[in-house]
Amino acid sequence: MAEKPAIRDAIRTQEKILAAAQAEFARRGYDGARVDAIVARAKVSKNLLYHYFRGKEDLYIRILERTYETLRRRQSDVPVNGLDPLSAMIRLCENTFRVFVEEPDVIVMLNTENLYRARHIAKSTIIRSMYDRLSENLREILRAGEEQGVFRKGVDPVELYISISGLGYFYLSNQHTLSMLFNRKLSAPENIEHRQAHLVDMVISYLTRQPEPGDWTPELAR
Amino acid sequence: MAEKPAIRDAIRTQEKILAAAQAEFARRGYDGARVDAIVARAKVSKNLLYHYFRGKEDLYIRILERTYETLRRRQSDVPVNGLDPLSAMIRLCENTFRVFVEEPDVIVMLNTENLYRARHIAKSTIIRSMYDRLSENLREILRAGEEQGVFRKGVDPVELYISISGLGYFYLSNQHTLSMLFNRKLSAPENIEHRQAHLVDMVISYLTRQPEPGDWTPELAR
DNA sequence: TACTAAACTAACCAACTAGTCCAACAAGGA
DNA sequence: TCCTTGTTGGACTAGTTGGTTAGTTTAGTA
Incomplete structure (x- = not known):
């Protein structure tokens, strides 16, 4: 004691x-x-x-569960209630990115688990029920934004979440090879800041674009 | 025999x-x-x-070099010359995504190398000189688009490349955990197609947005 | 045909790795 | 003092792992 x-x-x-x-x-x-x-x-x-x-694998699964817990906790504690959709979305983007910046262990754990094709997660029932709240949160922001006419219609929340995550995640998870390739130290604080702004810019640009006749649309890609 | x-x-x-x-x-x-x-x-x-x-590590470095060669070859053989900037950019996005889809080994190799903090790449001088052409290509498309008034000004090519890659890479590299979390089989062909369209949509939205007074801009994020 | 260099193999080894067993010690509460 | 719980030490094993030694087979050629 x-x-x-x-x-x-x-x-x-x-x-x-x-x-x-x-x-x-x-x-x-x-x-x-x-x-x-x-x-x-x-x-x-x-x-x-x-x-x-019990052993190495037991320990690993515990850490993996902690990882998802950290992720969920830190992503869900966004106080988006009461904010307008645009601000809420910006907050959510920044928060998602910040988790990856401040908890770099998360990235390696997720990478490792994907190398094993999510074998351990499949066993852990706790983890799989974690993302509902985040998903719901995102859906709500999108709905409000759509209603107020600031966001485009018909955005897939899952697809959007993957994009928000991916824009930050890839930058950080592959920072070592990318830094080498482009001769730019991606981990430098000013570059991290810059990326965060870029990420938000990208997401907001996507959401606020109201495709006009004559514009490019995904259908034209075929 | x-x-x-x-x-x-x-x-x-x-x-x-x-x-x-x-x-x-x-x-x-x-x-x-x-x-x-x-x-x-x-x-x-x-x-x-x-x-x-020589041994395991030697073999690994050889494979890593091959990986980057594949990446560079398949990303550089985009016939963007002669295309208008918008089409060229769309082509580049699709190509980048297609590489990751069709050469899934690349993703694990890059992940592995990042786990080792690019230790092996640092040794290999061949790899580091590979990305100049891609970088130049991208820069040229951006310049043309900017000149013609279809793209916004002052886009950072490196940042954009990381975004294009990240949007596809994360979806694929983390497909196993994400599929579990969102209960959606991301590897299904129709979902891959959908993601590709989403990726292009996102990039084009970003590039074609001309911020107007009153709009959100990255500076407001502070 | 005799010879040689290159292609190839089976068997082995030393080091390492996760995990175990058991005997003991240390601290605090009853 | 005894008992419970937390903790260590060291010796040990069973199975792997990267790498080696010592050798055989094959194709080409002089």
């Missing part, structure tokens, strides 16, 4: 192990991660890890 | 090994890939692999 020593505190110790595991998985992916490295990071004995957790 | 051809053909054998390596790396990532699995896929002895290649 004594705060200072933090010794012999089962919960805190488990937390330490989980934190170490997250760092390790986020750095090396599932296969690259080493259990020994996790216990070294957590500064506990290997036995203790196996005392509290 | 005597198949018809293809026996004792050094070049073809190396090609077989490389193809097997690509399949394996693209399926499991670097750490997940097994040398034994590669030789099994290629149906050669393990030693032959080590006869032609």
Whole structure:
């Protein structure tokens, strides 16, 4: 119980192990991660890890669940209620991007899970029910915007969410190769800022465009 | 023993090994890939692999170089010359997306390389000089569009390229987790088609928007 | 036919990896 | 003092893994 020593505190110790595991998985992916490295990071004995957790995969799934929890929590706590649709959408875009910027571990975890074709998520029933609120939120903003005539009609919320995410996600997840290719340090704060503005600009441009006769429309692409 | 051809053909054998390596790396990532699995896929002895290649990492770098070569080749062979800027841009968007759709290995290779923070690319001087042409191409389309008044002014080509890629890349790279989350099979052909149209729509909306006084602009985001 | 270089293989190894077992110790509450 | 819980240490195993050694087969050629 004594705060200072933090010794012999089962919960805190488990937390330490989980934190170490997250760092390790986020750095090396599932296969690259080493259990020994996790216990070294957590500064506990290997036995203790196996005392509290079933093993590497169990630990991984826990971290994955935490990842989605972080994602959902941070994306859902947008106070969009009361805002006009445009402001709400901008807020939602910025928030989505900010999560990826501030929680970079999330990106590697998602990448890793996709490499495994969402095998672990399929097992975890908790995760799959998480996105309803976000989805509903987005739908509501779109509906209001459409009603007020500021947004175009018939926007697919799922497609839009994927676009909002993708515009930020790709920039960050592939920053190392892209920085090399374009000789521009994408992780620099001013570039991150710039990307955020670009992302919002893109989404708002898309939503506010009212296709006029003669304009290009997706149908012409065929 | 005597198949018809293809026996004792050094070049073809190396090609077989490389193809097997690509399949394996693209399926499991670097750490997940097994040398034994590669030789099994290629149906050669393990030693032959080590006869032609220095080892796992060497093989990986070769595949990575091939990946970028594919990417560059398929992105650069857009015959945009002679097209009006709008058509050229649409063509470029579709092409970029098509590469990711038709060469899914590329995505995993890029993800893997980013997990390693572009360590291998840094070594490979070939790759880094590849993107100049694409960059120049894009710049030219933007310039022409701007001149003709169909595109907005001052678009950053790098930022735009990242957006075009990201809109398609994220959809595909994270298709497994997203499909689960939104209960929609993103890999279904009709959904792929739909996404392509959405991608183009988004990019064109962004480029053709001429901000008017009173409109939202990125500066308002601060 | 004899020879050689290149193509190819089976078997093996040393290092590593996840996970286990067991005996013991340390801290605090009853 | 005893008991429960948290924790460590070290030795150990069973299975993998990347890589090697020591050798055989085949095709071309002198």
